[in-house]
Amino acid sequence: MQLEASRKPLTLQLKVGLAIVGAIVLLGLLAPWVAPHPWDTISMRTRFLAPNATYWFGTDEYGRDVLSRLLMGTRLSLAMGVGATAISLAIGVPIGLASGYFRGWVDEALMRSADVLMAVPPIMLGLLFLAVTPPALWKTALAVGLVYIPQIARLTRSVTLSLAGEDFIQAAKARAETATYILFREILPNAWPPLIVEASLRVSYAILLGSALSFLGLGAQPPSSDWGLMIAEARSFLDRAPWIALAPGAAMCLLVIGINLLGDGARERLDPRLKSRVAT
Amino acid sequence: MLTIDDLTVRYRTLGGEVEALTSVSLFARKGATLALVGESGSGKSTIALAAMGLLPSEAQVTSGRGLIGDDDILAMTQAERRRLRGTRVSLVFQDPFAVLNPSLRIGEQVGETLVHHRGFSKEKAHARAVALLDEVGIVDPAVVAHLYPHELSGGMRQRALIAGALAAEPEVLILDEPTTALDVTIEAQILDLLETLRAKRGLTMLFITHNLGVVKRIADEIAVLYAGQVVERGAKDDVLRAPMHPYTKGLLAAVPRLGGKKKQLAAIPGQLPDLRVPPSGCRFQPRCPFATPDSASPQVLIELGDRQVRCSSATQLRDTAWPEAEEVAPAAASRPPDSRTIVDVRDLTKSFGRGGGLLRRMARASQPPETKAVDHVSLSIAAGEVLGLVGESGSGKTTLGRTILRLIEPTSGTIAVAGETVTNKPQRALEPMRRAAQIVFQNPDSSLNPRKTVRELLGRPIVRFGLAALADIPARVDALLDLVRLPRHYADRYPHQMSGGEKQRVGIARALATQPRFIVCDEPVSALDVSVQAAIVNLLADLRDRLAVAYLFISHDISVVAHLADRVAVMHRGAIVEIGATDAVMERPQHPYTRRLLAAVPRLDSP
Numbered sequence: 001m002q003l004e005a006s007r008k009p010l011t012l013q014l015k016v017g018l019a020i021v022g023a024i025v026l027l028g029l030l031a032p033w034v035a036p037h038p039w040d041t042i043s044m045r046t047r048f049l050a051p052n053a054t055y056w057f058g059t060d061e062y063g064r065d066v067l068s069r070l071l072m073g074t075r076l077s078l079a080m081g082v083g084a085t086a087i088s089l090a091i092g093v094p095i096g097l098a099s100g101y102f103r104g105w106v107d108e109a110l111m112r113s114a115d116v117l118m119a120v121p122p123i124m125l126g127l128l129f130l131a132v133t134p135p136a137l138w139k140t141a142l143a144v145g146l147v148y149i150p151q152i153a154r155l156t157r158s159v160t161l162s163l164a165g166e167d168f169i170q171a172a173k174a175r176a177e178t179a180t181y182i183l184f185r186e187i188l189p190n191a192w193p194p195l196i197v198e199a200s201l202r203v204s205y206a207i208l209l210g211s212a213l214s215f216l217g218l219g220a221q222p223p224s225s226d227w228g229l230m231i232a233e234a235r236s237f238l239d240r241a242p243w244i245a246l247a248p249g250a251a252m253c254l255l256v257i258g259i260n261l262l263g264d265g266a267r268e269r270l271d272p273r274l275k276s277r278v279a280t
Numbered sequence: 281m282l283t284i285d286d287l288t289v290r291y292r293t294l295g296g297e298v299e300a301l302t303s304v305s306l307f308a309r310k311g312a313t314l315a316l317v318g319e320s321g322s323g324k325s326t327i328a329l330a331a332m333g334l335l336p337s338e339a340q341v342t343s344g345r346g347l348i349g350d351d352d353i354l355a356m357t358q359a360e361r362r363r364l365r366g367t368r369v370s371l372v373f374q375d376p377f378a379v380l381n382p383s384l385r386i387g388e389q390v391g392e393t394l395v396h397h398r399g400f401s402k403e404k405a406h407a408r409a410v411a412l413l414d415e416v417g418i419v420d421p422a423v424v425a426h427l428y429p430h431e432l433s434g435g436m437r438q439r440a441l442i443a444g445a446l447a448a449e450p451e452v453l454i455l456d457e458p459t460t461a462l463d464v465t466i467e468a469q470i471l472d473l474l475e476t477l478r479a480k481r482g483l484t485m486l487f488i489t490h491n492l493g494v495v496k497r498i499a500d501e502i503a504v505l506y507a508g509q510v511v512e513r514g515a516k517d518d519v520l521r522a523p524m525h526p527y528t529k530g531l532l533a534a535v536p537r538l539g540g541k542k543k544q545l546a547a548i549p550g551q552l553p554d555l556r557v558p559p560s561g562c563r564f565q566p567r568c569p570f571a572t573p574d575s576a577s578p579q580v581l582i583e584l585g586d587r588q589v590r591c592s593s594a595t596q597l598r599d600t601a602w603p604e605a606e607e608v609a610p611a612a613a614s615r616p617p618d619s620r621t622i623v624d625v626r627d628l629t630k631s632f633g634r635g636g637g638l639l640r641r642m643a644r645a646s647q648p649p650e651t652k653a654v655d656h657v658s659l660s661i662a663a664g665e666v667l668g669l670v671g672e673s674g675s676g677k678t679t680l681g682r683t684i685l686r687l688i689e690p691t692s693g694t695i696a697v698a699g700e701t702v703t704n705k706p707q708r709a710l711e712p713m714r715r716a717a718q719i720v721f722q723n724p725d726s727s728l729n730p731r732k733t734v735r736e737l738l739g740r741p742i743v744r745f746g747l748a749a750l751a752d753i754p755a756r757v758d759a760l761l762d763l764v765r766l767p768r769h770y771a772d773r774y775p776h777q778m779s780g781g782e783k784q785r786v787g788i789a790r791a792l793a794t795q796p797r798f799i800v801c802d803e804p805v806s807a808l809d810v811s812v813q814a815a816i817v818n819l820l821a822d823l824r825d826r827l828a829v830a831y832l833f834i835s836h837d838i839s840v841v842a843h844l845a846d847r848v849a850v851m852h853r854g855a856i857v858e859i860g861a862t863d864a865v866m867e868r869p870q871h872p873y874t875r876r877l878l879a880a881v882p883r884l885d886s887p
Contacts, residue, residue, distance in 0.1 A: 167727035170687055171787075175741050175794065176707075176714035189731040 014265025020258025024251075028074030037065035039072040040223055048241045058243040060234065066247050069225040073248065076226045077207050077255065080141050080219075084206035085199050087145025088152045093195065095149070096156025097183045101164050111157065114150035122147045122209055130218040137226070140219035144206045155198050159191040193267055200263025204256035211252060227252050281310040281484040282331065282369075282452045287344030287354075289326055289335065296556045300326045301508045303343070306486075308452070308501075313478060313485040315495040315516070317531075318505030319809035320780075321552050324488045327505075328456045330354065331486065332371050333361035348452055366397030370445035374457035376437035380429040386413070387425030390444045397448065412443040417473055434673075435466035439473065446477070453478075454486045459494060463672035463836065468880040471498055490810060492535055493839075493882030496520055504528050507552050507563040514587035520884065524589045524598060526568045533602040534814035536843035537885050538866055538878075545843065546602050547815035551779060562591065569603050621699075622798050622830045623661040623684065623717075628693035630654040630676075630683050653679040655854035656693070663797060664828040668845030668862065670838050670877070676854040677834045681800040684832065685717055686710060698797060715745050718791035722803035724783030728775040734761075734786055735771040741793035760789040764819060781812035788819065798830045805840060817844055838881050842866050850874045 010018075027034060037055070046063035049055050057066040095114070099107040117125070122144075129143035163169065164187070172182050211228025213219040220226035222233070227248035234244035284306040291298045300323045308314035318324045329335050331346050333353040346353045348369050353361060365371075373379045380389060390412055391405030400408065406425065413421035416439040429437060438458060445453060455474070459467040475498060478485055487498055495502060495516065502519045504512040504527065512525040523529045533546035550567035553559050561576040562568070568575065574592045581588040584595065591597065630653050653676045661667045671677045682688045684695055686702060694703045698716045721727035728737055738757045742748050748756050758768050764785040775783055784804060791799050801820065805813040821844055823829060835841045841848060842862055849859040850871065858871040869875045 167721040167723060168729040170682070170721070171719065171727060171790065173687055174685055174714060174717075174719045175744050176711050177744065186729055190729070 011265050011268065013261045014269070017258050017261030017263075017265050020254060021262050024074060024255050024258065025078065027071055028078055031071040031075060035065075035068035035071045037068045039068040039225055040064065048237070050241070051243055057247045058241065060230075060241070060244045061237055066230075066244055069230060070227070070247050070251055073225040073227045073230060074251070076137065076220060076224065077211070077252070080137065080144070080210040080226075081203040081207040081259075083138075083141040084144035084148065084210065085202045087142060088148040088202060088206075089195070089199055091146075092149040092152030093156050093188070093191075094183075096153040097160050097187060097191075099153070100157040100160025101179070101183055101187065107157075110153070114153050117147075118150045123212060126209060126213050127216070127218065130213065135218045135221060137214075137220045137224070140210050140213050141206075143213070144209050147209065148202050148206065152195075152198065152202065155194060156191060159194055160187055163187045163190055197263045197267045200259050200266070204259045207252065207256065281349065282306075282308040282314075282486055283345070283347040284327060284331065285345040285347065287327070287330060287346065288342045289323075289330060289344075290340045290342055292338045292340065298555045299508055299558050300339075300555065301330075302558060304505075304508070304510055306503055306510065306513075308484050308486055310451075310484050311478070311482045312500040313487055313498055315499030315502045316486060316488045316505060317490065317492065317495055317502060319490055319531075319552075319811060321507070321555075322505040323508040324505050325456055328371065328454050328486070328488055331452075331454055332365060332369060334371075363397065366393050366448050368448075368450055369452040369454065370448050370450040372438075372441055372445050372453065372455045372458045375461050376434055376441050377461065379441060380437055382429050384428075385425065386427055386429065386432065386440050389429075390425070390440060390447055393444065393447045408447065409443070412446055413440065415446070416440070416443045416477070417469075418443070433466075434462055435469060438462060438466075438470055442470075442473070442477070446481075450483070452484045452486070454488070456488045457490070458487075460489070460491070464838070464882075465672065465876060465880040467494070467882070471882070474498065491882065492520070492532065492810070493884050496884055497882045504531070508555060508558070509563060509590060510581065510588070511564065511590045512588065513581070518587060522598070524584070524587060524594050525564075525591050526570050526597065526602070527564045529597075529600075529602040530567075531810060532884070534811045535884055536814070536817065536837075536839040538839050538842050538881070538883060544818050544821065545814035546604065547818060548811035549815070570597055570600065620663045621660050622663045622665075622697070623659075623832070624696040625657060625659050625684060626694045628654055628657045628680070628683060628695060629691045630679055630688060631691045652854045654683055654690075657854075657856050659849060659856065659859065661798065661830050661832060664824065664830055665847065666824060666831045666833050666845045668841035668848040669832060669834045669851060670836065670841050670848060671851035672836060672877075675851045677836075677851055678802055680851070681719070681802050681832055681834050685719055685800055686713075687719070711745075715794045716796055717798045717800070718794060718796040719800045719802065720784075720787050720791050720804045722806050724780050724787055724807060725775070727787050728783055728790075730775050732774070733771065734766075734773050734775075734778075737775075737786060738771075738789055738793055741790060745794055747794065756793075760793055763792060763823070764789040779812075780808055781816060784808060784812075784816055785819070788816075788823070792823070792827070792829075795827075796829060798832070801831050801833045803835055804833075806835065806837065813840070820844065838877065839883075850877065 041064065043063035046059050047061060049059040051058040055065050055067070057070065060066055095110050099110040125147045126143045129146065130139060133139065169182060169186060172186050210219060211226070214226045214228030215232040220229045222229065230248040231245050238245055284304055287301055287304045288299070289301040291300050304327065306314065316324050316327060331353065333356065335341065341354055344354065348364060351364065353364060356364065387406050387409045391400070391409035394400040394405040394408055395402065410421045410425050413424055418424050418436060418439055432440065459470050462470065471494065474485070477483060489495060499516045502514060502516050503510050504525065506527045512519060512523065512528045519528065520532065523532055530546065530548040534548060536545055548567055553563050553566065560578055562579045565571045565575040570593060572593055579590045579592055581590050582594055632651050632653055657680060659667065669677050669680065679688060683690050690703060694701060696702065697713045700713065702710060702713045735757050738760050739753045742753055742756050757771055761768050761770060766782060766785050778786070805816050808816060817840060820831065824831060833841060833845055845862050847860060848862050848865045849856050850865070850873065852873045858865060858869065858874045865874065866878070869878055
């Protein structure tokens, strides 16, 4: 028997997505070694230098190298996106499984609560979580993760609803399997493909929302090189030194595009039913 | 009138190019019905699409012509094809539930063609639609024309579709499994209707089906299709009475017949050849019991009188029958009647209706009336006995089967399985019953978790009930695969890597894994081809004899039930209207509904 998944050629969007995300992750991991200059050394003599041979992306108002700060900030953005999404998944998936499978009042209670959460704009919710305690990056990640729980829960619920009608669930009930087994061993493995696509989209949304919160001063604090914070600090100098804001903005754009391509491409390969049958 | 000439069609798929049809030639006389018979994958729907000029874009016609009268539909431009479809040829699809647009009134859909192709005004088209609905036997056509599809029953929808197809005043009507989705009594009515319309309008019909009973009822000529080739062609009675091609012989032998319970069904072993690389010789050779060295060379259609047969040994095989399956073992035939009752159902009722969430219940002003899917049903099944449960869709068969297993909670009544009352226990106390009673489902695609290998699927019930030490499980899985006659290396396969019949075998093996004493078989062969169906029915009969398992065998196909069951129960609108020994019910039905049901079954052995 041959497994055809490994033989199917990668689609173009998957290749591009993999290349972009792979490159950014690698640069983020290796940031302390590949960064051409220290990311936090202040030097008044090199303030507001336009991009040149020494400082490829220029320098900011404290004379720090924008490229080096950008590379260090990659780690923060990625940690932010992945961490927040992990939190959404960890809470949203069980909620969605439970409401889609048990239906009835469990469903009503969970989904109406989710509706309430969804009715408030995400940025407001984030503010609500963060305004009461002193800001820190991990709190921002937690807040962003909580904000996106309803979306994950809703998707999981709709997938669960259709899977719960399948006969293999009846077969599991007919051998007295526990609800936990049915939810996590029978339904969840089949719910992964749409969840992975959704999660990858959520990673990019989380990066954007996290940066927005940092921009508002509720996330990473100076002198951190979080991309959102960098843009926030650079906005006063937009007329004099636009490169300070442009570089993290462009980086964020590229990362989000890469993640979306990757997520979409991954969906097609993950569903075993999409693979052709093996000839005997 | 309708001529398919040397048609070869290839499909581009992910797995490579598949040759769906290989130089197929067919001819339907004006005013006659040509039945196209074949199992899934034989290419019969491709012929229908080609004749309509509706082949999808991944199909490639490498040669051939499709003539309606003298016009070649395959050589036409899109616009010309559309005009032809609106005037001279129409198609009726299999599923009347999927084809009608749910948001358009019936009258609009029937008259649509007239507005688009004949330039009728809306009013004129509507008047014509009402007349057509009347012609296809719809009572009160003026009212029905104003209804939406969901307000019509399946039979009425199919009538409306036929009316829509007739609106174009076609000369040729192509019917792709038009009655497969319908109940037998409705099927009989639709077949009568088609026959009347053909006679009255002089229609030429291409009737595509896998049901040989239906063919017997409606066809003038038959073409048998196998793996994209016509293997036999001839007049209906000739082909059905004296099939000449081995495949036709096998197909006819595999059909269970009412009153033919004595023998095992003849199954056709094996599978369709891989059509990505069509064999150069006889395509049926690997499955053919009469194969000779000659079979490996290319086979042509041999003319024998007015018959055509694609088999070089056709003349020699003229009078040879498909090898008979061995007689049912005498030990099993004279099984001592086992008096121990394994399932005992008393006065069981299941009502549906008052559902919905809290908010919906509060918002609903008036309570809808409850519907009783199962209405005061009592029955008992002895150990090792097969109780057949027949009835039409919506009669409550599936609900009854699942309620007995408490996969659906009963409204009232008592159920005892293996001497233990199960209706008064909470779900978590049902473990002994869950081990003793299992279920096999209709749809093999839905009943196996696509993410699990056969080994995991079969191993889980054993682990769940602690029936073997972990180290012994691979051996148990092998034994189960042997039991359902699947090769042991199938343990590593995923469901999508198996055919429908193989998946159904895995489903049966999974039910057997707990060593149950009772299995609810819910339409276990309805989704399968005739030749595969025969093999599964034989397997179930064999397992019953070897393991003394009792079945509640649910089916809408009375012939299959009659073949397998010791006793038959007939279900109608939630109630059991007749129950008794199979032969007695089949030969001397007492209840009028049973009589109606039996009269409607299209039979091969009717005069």
